[in-house]
Amino acid sequence: MKRRFFLQGISTLTLSSVVVGCKQATALMVQILRGSVPVQMVSKFRQQSDQGVIDFVPQLQLQDLFGLLQKWKSQPPTQQSPQTELVMIGDYWLNSAIQQQLIQPLDPKLWPQWSQLPSPWQNIVRRNSEGKYDSKGKIWAAPYRSGSTVIIYRVDKFKALGWTPEDWSDLWRPELRHRISLPNQAREVIGLTLKKLGYSYNTADLSKVKNLEAELLKLHQNVRLYDSNSYLKPLILGDTWLAVGWSTDIPPEVQYQNELAAVVPKSGTALWLDLWVKPAGVQASPTATLADNWIDFCWSPQVATQLSLLTGTTSPIILGMNPQELPQSLRENPLLFPKASILENSDFLQPLSANSIKQYQQLWEKIRLGR
Known part of the structure; x- marks a missing residue:
């Protein structure tokens, strides 16, 4: 499934836009779809975290990102890329990523904003070990934005x-x-x-x-x-x-x-949905890492609103918010804030x-x- 984005007049992320010093160790590396993360969001997160270099590496297509997960899985542990803690993939690839053991389950207890995510969006990423929807399954990804x-x-x-x-x-x-x-x-x-x-x-x-x-x-x-x-x-x-x-x-x-x-x-x-996933080779942590903080940061109401307006996509978190808390330009945009009845009748492929x-x-x- 090929997806394209015409983001006009938006400052989007480049490799150098988040590097704060060539001598500092990388605190967080994330592989993303080019144009999917506004630089304003990253700058704000850097200010809040202040833990070193936060490197967001853009790829041209979602298929390229899925390919990275496959590449790392096929490599010996000594040649893998342990620095990359998060990868963005489309929901279409989640089933295959789980089946091929390219990613690992996530712990939503590490995300304070998880409870604010509407339940249908939580259920989308709740799967069994075969990648199929399962109400009792584990959480394999974190929803980021949709269209x-x-x-x-x-x-x-x-x-x-x-x-x-x-x-x-x-x-x-x-x-x-x-x-x-x-x-x-x-x-x-x-x-x-x-x-x-x-x-x-x-x-x-x-x-x-x-x-x-x-x-x-x-x-x-x-x-x-x-x-x-x-x-x-x-x-x-x-x-x-x-x-x-x-x-x-x-x-x-x-x-x-x-x-x-x-x-x-x-x-x-x-409907389509972009997700954050954790590569299989990344060491799991019982406490919140910088990657977990980034996921939760994207769901904070102010940031979710900014994401929706800057990228022309919908942060799932705004769908559970009181419309009166949203800017008029957002709540009156039927593409970014569809009616609940439409969403209920819609399908993820x-x-x-x-x-x-x-x-x-x-x-x-x-x-x-x-x-």
């Missing part, structure tokens, strides 16, 4: 139509023939169609979903292009009127400058079995290529 799949549309075009998109079902309207773009991803396109029909994005057996193929064929007639990377350009130019994309791609300034608006479908959508993956791929090829 969603959304509908983005041209305000002027829909003003002329006399209606605005609100849900996935609107993508099937006849007036949008050859006017929309969809991600070039089977899980996303089949998933939103499943959602329209009242099913989960994680439906394992597609053969049991009545009219799924017919619905996809009908939707295909409205599609001008399938694109997961450059779909905003034809939307801005007016070649398309509506696109399905990711909440992180369209900060308010981009919407304002290009007459765009975005909505999270009210019947629910696909779970790994599918080999047989299910084959079903999705065969149906995807049949719709796209007419096979």
